[in-house]
Amino acid sequence: MFPAVVGLLRRLPVRGHCLRVALCLLVGSFLAQPALAMRVVFVSPGKSNEPFWVDAAEGLQHAAGSLGIELEILYAERDHLAQLSLAREVAERPADQRPDYLLVAADKQALPGQLEIAERAGIRVFSAYNGVQRAERGLIGYPRERLHQWLGSLVPNAEEAGYLTAQALIKQGLVQFPQAEGALLEMVAISGDRTTDSSRRRTRGMLQAVAEHPRVALRQTVYADWQRDNARYQTPILLKRYPQTRLLWTGSDLMAFGALEAARGTGREPVRDLLVSTVNMTEQATRALLDGELQAMAGGHHLAAAWALVVLYDYDHGTDFAESEGLEMEKSMFALFDPSMAEIYLNYLAAGRPQVNYCRFSKVCNPALQTYDFSIRGWLQAASEAAGKPAEQ
Numbered sequence: 001m002f003p004a005v006v007g008l009l010r011r012l013p014v015r016g017h018c019l020r021v022a023l024c025l026l027v028g029s030f031l032a033q034p035a036l037a038m039r040v041v042f043v044s045p046g047k048s049n050e051p052f053w054v055d056a057a058e059g060l061q062h063a064a065g066s067l068g069i070e071l072e073i074l075y076a077e078r079d080h081l082a083q084l085s086l087a088r089e090v091a092e093r094p095a096d097q098r099p100d101y102l103l104v105a106a107d108k109q110a111l112p113g114q115l116e117i118a119e120r121a122g123i124r125v126f127s128a129y130n131g132v133q134r135a136e137r138g139l140i141g142y143p144r145e146r147l148h149q150w151l152g153s154l155v156p157n158a159e160e161a162g163y164l165t166a167q168a169l170i171k172q173g174l175v176q177f178p179q180a181e182g183a184l185l186e187m188v189a190i191s192g193d194r195t196t197d198s199s200r201r202r203t204r205g206m207l208q209a210v211a212e213h214p215r216v217a218l219r220q221t222v223y224a225d226w227q228r229d230n231a232r233y234q235t236p237i238l239l240k241r242y243p244q245t246r247l248l249w250t251g252s253d254l255m256a257f258g259a260l261e262a263a264r265g266t267g268r269e270p271v272r273d274l275l276v277s278t279v280n281m282t283e284q285a286t287r288a289l290l291d292g293e294l295q296a297m298a299g300g301h302h303l304a305a306a307w308a309l310v311v312l313y314d315y316d317h318g319t320d321f322a323e324s325e326g327l328e329m330e331k332s333m334f335a336l337f338d339p340s341m342a343e344i345y346l347n348y349l350a351a352g353r354p355q356v357n358y359c360r361f362s363k364v365c366n367p368a369l370q371t372y373d374f375s376i377r378g379w380l381q382a383a384s385e386a387a388g389k390p391a392e393q
Contacts, residue, residue, distance in 0.1 A: 037070040039099040045107035048075040051282040059306035063358040080108035087114045091121035106130035127153040128308040130197035143327040156301035156333040158198045161279045162205025164336040168296035169277040184217040187247035231258030250278045253285040300333040300376025307374040317364045331374045351387035
């Protein structure tokens with residue numbers, strides 16, 4: 001735009017000097033104004049004090065801070081209807097107070113309603129964390145087709161989390177609890193919920209790992225709706241029903257801690273009597289892994305919203321992810337944590353959680369970047385540098 005304006009000014013005749021001066025003043029005044037920050041509202045499905053969603057919010061804030069994005073986070077407090085009402089509240093704001101982008105988590109089948117709300121309001125919307133489920137596809141189609149404001153999605157490969165943690169749990173169990181010829185190593189599982197895409201996919205990954213070990217018997221999978229109290233209630237029932245249980249797989253850290261408390265209440269000690277795995281690299285879970293209370297932990301997907309901001313930043317600056325990454329992106333974000341990775345993360349926390357520079361992950365900031373790296377290992381490297389302790393390669 002501005003080269004064209006400058007060219008016009010140069011072509012004005014001398015007798016248009018006054019007009020040329022006026023236009024120069026106008027353009028100069030415009031250029032002197034601070035650029036309007038890109039505005040994003042994230043509707044979080046979790047609670048404002050829930051460790052996973054607190055960590056997710058921190059990643060979002062760091063991404064927004066390093067990319068110059070104006071960010072607002074709204075919490076649905078684990079109420080799926082509130083996810084819709086919050087999206088509606090944003091859509092009903094005066095036009096000058098609406099965000100440029102609405103970021104949603106596609107949790108508990110709230111996605112179709114949120115997309116419809118954004119479409120009617122003319123607000124561009126991007127979904128993260130959970131993919132579109134089969135029942136939803138007929139309602140919403142694909143990004144940028146029926147719903148033009150729906151730009152796309154970014155989803156962690158959740159099967160990885162279920163598979164990696166179950167594999168590690170089973171391998172340790174087979175060593176620690178050798179079974180007599182023909183006997184089976186017994187396992188139970190506590191998953192999140194039956195409807196959320198990430199929960200179902202974690203469970204699917206766990207089932208795949210179990211299927212690869214014929215000497216392991218998964219006795220039952222229950223659903224605790226991500227709640228510590230629910231897992232605390234369910235665990236004694238499972239252990240009484242299946243007294244030979246040695247392995248307990250959980251889909252999130254809060255459910256793992258509820259299960260551990262309940263197991264101790266029945267006289268079973270972690271490690272000695274029962275091995276437990278989980279998903280989510282919260283501080284408590286990471287410490288429990290190092291202390292040996294948890295035998296396996298996978299994490300990294302809490303940053304999905306922060307990575308979504310990187311994608312939207314690039315899109316807003318002219319680099320459309322659809323051209324090289326596709327409209328519905330699925331990225332590897334999980335890793336099975338080992339002690340070294342856990343120490344790196346805890347060192348970062350001890351340093352006061354300094355802001356990570358997310359510009360290093362952006363294609364606009366790094367034009368030579370061909371594909372996005374949203375792995376937790378890449379983030380840990382950046383976090384180590386932010387904390388002043390570069391991670392060993």
